[in-house]
Amino acid sequence: MAGGGRGQVLVVDDSRAQRRILTMSLQRWGYMVTEAGSGEEALRLARETPFDIVLSDWVMPGMSGLEFCKAFRALPHESYGYFIMLTSKSEKGEVADGLDGGADDFLTKPVSADELHARLRAGQRILGMQAELVEKNRLIRATLDELQKLYDSLDRDLIEARRLQQTLVRDRHRDFGRGAASILMKPSGHVGGDLAGFFEISARRVALYSVDVSGHGVASALMTARLAGVLSGASPDQNIALTGGLDGRRDAWPPEMVAARFNRMMLEEIQVDQYFTMAYAEVDLASGRLQLVQAGHPYPLILRAGGGIELLGAGGPPIGLLPNVIFQRVEAQLAPGDRLFLVSDGVTECPTPEGEELGDEGLMRILRDNAQLDSPALLEALVWNLNAHAGGGDFPDDVSGVLFDYRG
Numbered sequence: 555m556a557g558g559g560r561g562q563v564l565v566v567d568d569s570r571a572q573r574r575i576l577t578m579s580l581q582r583w584g585y586m587v588t589e590a591g592s593g594e595e596a597l598r599l600a601r602e603t604p605f606d607i608v609l610s611d612w613v614m615p616g617m618s619g620l621e622f623c624k625a626f627r628a629l630p631h632e633s634y635g636y637f638i639m640l641t642s643k644s645e646k647g648e649v650a651d652g653l654d655g656g657a658d659d660f661l662t663k664p665v666s667a668d669e670l671h672a673r674l675r676a677g678q679r680i681l682g683m684q685a686e687l688v689e690k691n692r693l694i695r696a697t698l699d700e701l702q703k704l705y706d707s708l709d710r711d712l713i714e715a716r717r718l719q720q721t722l723v724r725d726r727h728r729d730f731g732r733g734a735a736s737i738l739m740k741p742s743g744h745v746g747g748d749l750a751g752f753f754e755i756s757a758r759r760v761a762l763y764s765v766d767v768s769g770h771g772v773a774s775a776l777m778t779a780r781l782a783g784v785l786s787g788a789s790p791d792q793n794i795a796l797t798g799g800l801d802g803r804r805d806a807w808p809p810e811m812v813a814a815r816f817n818r819m820m821l822e823e824i825q826v827d828q829y830f831t832m833a834y835a836e837v838d839l840a841s842g843r844l845q846l847v848q849a850g851h852p853y854p855l856i857l858r859a860g861g862g863i864e865l866l867g868a869g870g871p872p873i874g875l876l877p878n879v880i881f882q883r884v885e886a887q888l889a890p891g892d893r894l895f896l897v898s899d900g901v902t903e904c905p906t907p908e909g910e911e912l913g914d915e916g917l918m919r920i921l922r923d924n925a926q927l928d929s930p931a932l933l934e935a936l937v938w939n940l941n942a943h944a945g946g947g948d949f950p951d952d953v954s955g956v957l958f959d960y961r962g
């Protein structure tokens with residue numbers, strides 16, 4: 555309480571004798587007492603000092619005790635003042651007016667010392683609880699301020715991390731002469747766990763990939779950064795899919811071996827509680843021969859030039875869960891005008907507000923409806939259709955993929 559000891563008490567009464575009687579008792583019980591002979595004087599004192607307890611007569615010349623109580627409650631003090639009205643009034647309606655005006659308790663005049671002491675102890679208990687609540691609120695506000703500072707700092711870091719993550723895939727479209735690749739990357743949050751891209755194996759062979767790391771947030775984003783580093787065409791010596799070849803020229807492991815090498819890297823080198831799904835494909839630009847592996851990823855699709863759509867793949871387990879997994883290679887033939895689409899489950903599992911997933915059939919319907927568009931426009935139309943399917947707002951999962959046009 556303010557002032558130390560049992561607290562500061564303001565005694566308000568136009569009778570000097572009554573004030574002295576109350577003051578002597580209060581001082582004997584250990585309170586610090588200030589006296590006021592009118593409501594106006596009491597209000598002036600209360601503006602300067604946050605009194606813990608107020609004992610005020612109801613009937614006084616000028617400002618009444620009830621009017622003073624209302625004005626006292628309007629003062630901008632953080633701490634609470636316990637207000638006891640001293641009155642000879644006993645009508646229920648008048649007591650109700652006093653409570654509505656802000657009084658906490660009533661004492662009937664002449665005041666009994668024992669009853670006053672008991673009411674003061676009750677008031678002190680309430681003031682103690684109020685002080686504890688104020689302190690807890692202060693700690694909560696301070697904690698929230700600190701959390702807000704941390705959140706703002708983290709938010710700035712995540713925004714920067716998103717910019718950096720976008721640089722993992724520098725080219726969103728590339729023309730390879732006999733074919734062209736377009737990338738879709740739309741994270742659901744600041745940073746995502748999806749990765750899509752392509753790189754040249756040789757002058758006539760191109761690799762395409764779509765990766766989805768388990769989980770969301772920073773940990774998944776860090777994993778995609780690691781995977782982007784070992785699938786980079788700019789650093790062939792670091793690329794896990796490439797090999798020097800028997801004649802010294804650049805070559806590549808077959809798709810199923812690429813998946814197996816990733817699986818071994820995750821279990822033996824990285825050793826974290828994460829896994830990822832992947833669709834990895836190799837296209838021969840001269841012949842249109844397609845080889846791919848599906849490791850827990852949604853089924854790759856071929857959009858035929860004639861309008862048909864085919865699902866490819868053999869399922870397969872995700873990468874990084876089990877040792878000694880055998881991944882199956884799938885082969886197909888692309889004709890001029892065909893398109894290959896490797897897509898993440900953020901597309902096929904995108905839900906409606908009621909929870910109904912888009913699914914393979916829904917994806918194929920969107921692709922058929924927009925088949926006349928070129929690939930960059932088709933990917934943009936896919937995002938618009940997904941947004942309508944989801945009822946607007948952010949997607950619950952990262953949306954990504956790579957769409958390859960084969961010209962032959």
